[in-house]
Amino acid sequence: MSLTEKIANYIDQKSGLYKNVSDSIWDYAETRFDEVRSADLLCKTLENEGFHVERGVANLETGFIGTFGNGKPVIAILGEYDALAGLSQQAGSTNYEPIIPNGNGHGCGHNLLGVGALAGAIATKQYLEDNHLTGTVKYFGCPAEESGYGKSFLARDGYFKDVDVAFSWHPGTINTVMHARANxxxxxxxxxxxxxxxxxxxxxxxxxxxxxxxxxxxxxxxxxxxxxxxxxxxxxxxxxxxxxxxxxxxxxxxxxxxxxxxxxxxxxxxxxxxxxxxxxxxxxxxxxxxxxxxxxHNLIPNKTLEKVMHQHMQDLGSAKLTENDIHFAKDIYSTLSEEEKKVAALQVGKEVAQMLVDRPIIDFLAPLPEEPFFMGGSTDVADVSWNVPTAQCSTATWAFGTPFHTWQAVAQGKSSYAHEATMLAGKAIACTAISALENPTLIENAKAELVERLGGETYEALIPKDLVPPKSNRESAAIMA
Missing domain, CATH: 3.30.70.360 (Alpha-Beta Plaits)
Known part of the structure; x- marks a missing residue:
């Protein structure tokens, strides 16, 4: 049995658990630094799977690290779980339909992100156990990616100093390995x-x-x-x-x-x-x-790891789709403005965009670009990428053209194709993590590439040394409970 088949089996066997955790975090919809219930659920799930969990790391009340194994190499898998304010929306609806006026919603899919990373970490742990391998897998529970920069606090306080490589992913509208840079x-x-x-x-x-x-x-x-x-x-x-x-x-x-x-x-x-x-x-x-x-910081890509992740995604194939999935995605696509559709078409080309009008869920893997593409935004994954070689993928959790931070993204957060794409991301992360665990040369080459890309620069956190992250708003957390 191939590595991809083994990992796919590990994750598929527990897919019901992962989908339930993802949907619960979608329900909680807790914004930056207030992810009390979301973090607690992820911690308990890791503990039930045999991880040792350290809570409150780097003075982040909703930050944590789940660790399994011992010795080198140390693999970090990054999870997020914060929602956005003002994006409350009914799941499965193709109309703007807030659950709570001006309430919170997972408009960036971090309920999926955290759980896809969770699936990858648990599958890596199972592989270590079954094959009696030396190595450590760490799930980093990273709060407040949305303008809170939880990973920056973790990096500033040295939590990635013993890590050899790191992996993450992000929900989106395309299946791809991110060879990207960001501001x-x-x-x-x-x-x-x-x-x-x-x-x-x-x-x-x-x-x-x-x-x-x-x-x-x-x-x-x-x-x-x-x-x-x-x-x-x-x-x-x-x-x-x-x-x-x-x-x-x-x-x-x-x-x-x-x-x-x-x-x-x-x-x-x-x-x-x-x-x-x-x-x-x-x-x-x-x-x-x-x-x-x-x-x-700005994001530092690592093509050494990205090539391996891309090959695993090719071997894994695309997420499973049903006719109901396609029908729902088509209805979501119809809610987009003509301008939004044109912008989406530029990403895939006119011919492919035309094909996607009637079947607007991407079920193919985009080529790995030669040069990094530029994202105008920012991500705190960047601070990790300055410290250790880091690779990320994206999978099609949303209908083609769905803009980030919109009610349409929230509406698709519990869809079956979002769940399947989340499992695909977890499989890609676990396969790449295991390739690194079993191949010291891959890690050495990835580290050498990072040194070359930094060009002599060293990491110094942009946040002040004495800045303490905000505490969670217990009152609002109690109301949500």
């Missing part, structure tokens, strides 16, 4: 303080913090013309200082995401944004306090 990012808040006054009777006595926020944003918008092409800057006003227009707002706050291709570039760009904030404070005679609340 580094700094997430910062700027709090302005002024002086309140009656806006009509004594406006000259007031100093508007809200004016400062607006002027900062105008300054940053002018700055956009003078940054490198791949950089991105975006913001949200998180405190307007009140709702009364007849009061000069004494406080206001804005949060920024500042992205650039390299850590040094994003640090420099952050300083320029900070200058805009300080200039706005000077113009309005207010004060400003800034704080970096999260960050991550």
């Amino acid at each position: 580094a990012v700094i997430n910062a808040t700027f709090k302005f303080k002024g002086r309140s006054s009656h806006a009509a009777a004594s406006p000259h006595l007031g100093r508007s913090a809200l004016d400062a926020v607006e002027l900062m944003n105008v300054g940053v918008n002018y700055l956009r013309e003078h940054i490198v092409d791949e950089a991105r800057i975006h913001y949200a006003v998180t405190n307007t200082g009140g709702v009364a227009p007849n009061v000069v707002q004494a406080e206001a706050e804005v949060t920024y995401l500042i992205r650039a291709p390299k850590p040094n570039q994003v640090k420099d760009l952050y300083k320029r944004v900070l200058n805009c904030a300080q200039g706005a404070a000077l113009m309005t005679e207010t004060t400003v306090e800034e704080q970096i609340v999260g960050s991550c």
